[in-house]
Amino acid sequence: MAPGSVGRRGPRWVDLLTVPPASTTVLSAVLWDMDGTIVDTxxxxxxxxxxxxxxxxxxxxxxxxxxxxxxxxxxxxxxxxxxxxxxxxxxxxxxxxxxxxxxxxxxxGVPWRPGALELLAQLRAADIPCALVTMSWRALADVIVAALPADTFAAVVTGDQVTNGKPHPEPYLRAARELGVDIAACVAIEDSIPGLASAEASGARVLAVPAVQRIDPAPGRSRVDSLSDVDLDVLRRIVAGEVHDHAVQD
The missing domain is CATH 1.10.150 (DNA polymerase; domain 1)
Structure with missing residues (x-):
């Protein structure tokens, strides 16, 4: 099977690897998808x-x-x-x-999604580490990262670096490992169904910010229509177990 590919028989690993996030009130890191989440690509x-x-x-x-x-x-x-x-x-x-x-x-130019730069700046000021977790390859990720302050991401995981791409949990588990944090103390921000499946299966708390795909409500899944509606307090409440569902697409 090619690197980053997903088995055609379906994600049989879900039942084995999906674990509920442990109870925590400390936000250790934020794990960011890129295309559709940080940038409108x-x-x-x-x-x-x-x-x-x-x-x-x-x-x-x-x-x-x-x-x-x-x-x-x-x-x-x-x-x-x-x-x-x-x-x-x-x-x-x-x-x-x-x-x-x-x-x-x-x-x-880089087509930033509304609120992304502001939220990244808040996290940087609070010394909360961030990781970029994208299925785009390093060549594109480097272009986006270069347009941000040098210390924006403490880790970058791209599609050409993993054996199993999203919706497998490997990308998010690798990001948490590279940051040296507990995945259950992380919030993953995603815009797509495969990305959310990956993050949820890893054990992270998740925040969906829909772009081109419809994202339905699900147990434990927070949703907003724009990152402009998200600040550090919202992320801390999500990692503590609150479901912050403020999407109006329904």
């Missing part, structure tokens, strides 16, 4: 997929593209080959998509 990925499919004589649309959000890039490449007729190996498709997204970020 999901439209860039969707546009790159549609353009590439068209160039190869295939068909792809935004509805199909939304299904890929949050998955590993290898999984996305496999589905693009099978369903959109894009030719090439998974690695070649991933490289081409990354090239197009990175080029657009560099040409148009």
């Amino acid at each position: 999901e439209p860039y990925w969707i546009g790159a997929e549609i353009d590439l499919a068209t160039e190869h004589g295939g068909t792809w649309d935004e509805t199909l593209a939304v299904e890929l959000v949050g998955n590993s890039l290898e999984t996305s490449a496999e589905l693009l080959r099978e369903r959109a007729g894009i030719r090439g190996t998974d690695a070649e498709i991933v490289d081409e998509l990354l090239f197009r997204v990175i080029r657009r970020v560099r040409e148009e």
